[in-house]
Amino acid sequence: MNIWLVMFLGGLITFGMRFSLIYLFGRFEVPETLRKALHYVPPAVLSAIIFPEMFLHDALLNLSFGNDRLLAGLVAVLVAWFSKNTLVTIVAGMLALFLLQLIR
């Protein structure tokens, strides 16, 4: 699919969700189960993307110390945990990867 079509559909869906209940006010309520489920969208989607980035190397599981991205990712997890700051986390992770690549 063309990137423009992806953007157009993605934008349409995003707008649709933002507009949905403002438009349907009084005619539709979000069911309780869906309301609960929505809280788990960010942790689920984010780790579904992060895990393969960190643990897989050429589509194979790599849990060794030779996996720079895993080590740099773990540094970022620790920094994110203590700093709660997105920019600091990105900089720390990039720096860790840079240093690891430098010493090998």
Add this chain to the structure above:
Amino acid sequence: MSEKGNFFWAGVRAEFPLLVGVFPFGMIYGALALNAGISSLASQMMSSIVFAGSAQFITTQLVYESAPGLVIVLTIAVLNLRHMLYSASLAPYLASLSTRWKVLLSYLLTDEAYAPGIIHYEREGLQPFSHWFLLGAGFSLWSIWQVSTALGIFLGTAIPESWSLDFALPLTFIAMLIPVLKNRPAIAAALSAGVVALAAYSLPYRLGLILAALVGIAVGTFLEGRKSPRGTL
């Protein structure tokens, strides 16, 4: 100044700290989108067509991995489901507005516009020009997002290949993930989604991502349901 103007600028002022925080992300997005092979025009236009930070970052990542378009669209849909909650929560305050206003304010309804908007409505109650506050917050964020994207695209062309810039994306996701791990169901959702993503990685069309997300959401919802007294019928 007119009363409309007063509300508009109050919205801009309330948004200001968020604008400062969002600016670097617009730049990072612009640089990464370019790095992922998206043209500068498309990278820029995504910021106004989709206008949702996390969805744009994830689209960039998936384009970089050559995921099929339909999977990207589905992922955007799942990720932006939360906007229905914002929509529901603001709906009573916007009920009397014209459809044109509802469309405009819905388009501008990001996480960062919702937060000061709902706080304003809950604190001040509904007033005749309250929607101008939401417009001020939403429009200032929109403008800053466009400018910072453009700057990121401009600077992105100057970043050398050897910097492994693509790794900044998973790092951004890590920084977004850690703060939402507030309780056991959320941690379980994250771990189960991550493990399924690894196990299902070889599925075609990157369907493993959608599957992993759905499993994670189901695990979190189930665990939360078990915890609450209503769930133990």
